[in-house]
Amino acid sequence: EVQLVESGGGLVQPGRSLKLSCAASGFTFSDYNMAWVRQAPKKGLEWVATISYDGSSTYYRDSVKGRFTISRDNAKSTLYLQMDSLRSEDTATYYCARHNYYYGDFDYWGQGVMVTVSS
Amino acid sequence: DVVMTQTPPSLSVAIGQSVSISCKSSQSLVYSDGKTYLHWLLQSSGRSPKRLIYQVSNLDSGVPDRFSGTGSQKDFTLKISRVEAKDLGVYYCAQTTHFPLTFGSGTKLEIK
Numbered sequence: 334e335v336q337l338v339e340s341g342g343g344l345v346q347p348g349r350s351l352k353l354s355c356a357a358s359g360f361t362f363s364d365y366n367m368a369w370v371r372q373a374p375k376k377g378l379e380w381v382a383t384i385s386y387d388g389s390s391t392y393y394r395d396s397v398k399g400r401f402t403i404s405r406d407n408a409k410s411t412l413y414l415q416m417d418s419l420r421s422e423d424t425a426t427y428y429c430a431r432h433n434y435y436y437g438d439f440d441y442w443g444q445g446v447m448v449t450v451s452s
Numbered sequence: 453d454v455v456m457t458q459t460p461p462s463l464s465v466a467i468g469q470s471v472s473i474s475c476k477s478s479q480s481l482v483y484s485d486g487k488t489y490l491h492w493l494l495q496s497s498g499r500s501p502k503r504l505i506y507q508v509s510n511l512d513s514g515v516p517d518r519f520s521g522t523g524s525q526k527d528f529t530l531k532i533s534r535v536e537a538k539d540l541g542v543y544y545c546a547q548t549t550h551f552p553l554t555f556g557s558g559t560k561l562e563i564k
Contacts (some may be wrong), residue, residue, distance in 0.1 A: 395552070
């Protein structure tokens with residue numbers, strides 16, 4: 334059974350940093366691209382970043398480029414999102430999702446982790 | 453960025469009725485490989501999103517055939533026949549043809 338479990342969320346002040354983790358199991362992690370998708374309170378879904386199966390390629394939305402870094406450790410089957418210079422508009426539930434290369438969609442999602450940026 | 457315009461924003465339907473949700477993109481979603489990367493997801497209340505349909509019309513495993521997806525280029529539709537109570541939630545379309553990847557604003561399905 335595919336499982337994605339996020340951790341590392343919490344309350345952080347504007348301008349500070351936070352690192353999210355996503356522990357994957359139930360599939361060969363190193364075979365799949367992975368992504369982070371967020372959802373602000375009462376809002377819709379917003380793609381944040383994607384990383385290729387081997388970590389060689391990364392893609393970001395413009396609003397987080399230069400502030401967020403997506404990375405992965407295939408030996409640990411873990412995905413990360415380093416978030417620096419956080420802003421109030423980054424407040425959201427962050428989902429880890431498997432980005433299926435063959436079908437192009439997000440075929441499995443984690444339960445999400447809440448990040449609140451506030452002073 | 454590709455804008456995904458999803459309508460209606462909400463639907464109230466009686467059990468057993470059929471509904472359709474529209475999703476229109478600001479650009480063609482046909483990729484250079486000839487495939488169309490338009491997908492549908494369902495987010496039930498308080499839960500994480502769940503895959504429903506991928507590449508326009510392919511149902512995820514376990515999704516009943518009451519659900520169907522159609523469309524091409526820039527115009528797509530999700531149809532739910534014989535709505536059941538467990539179908540309630542927010543439906544999103546998503547395109548993964550162009551970066552940045554984008555989602556529709558969602559359609560909330562409520563049961564009368």
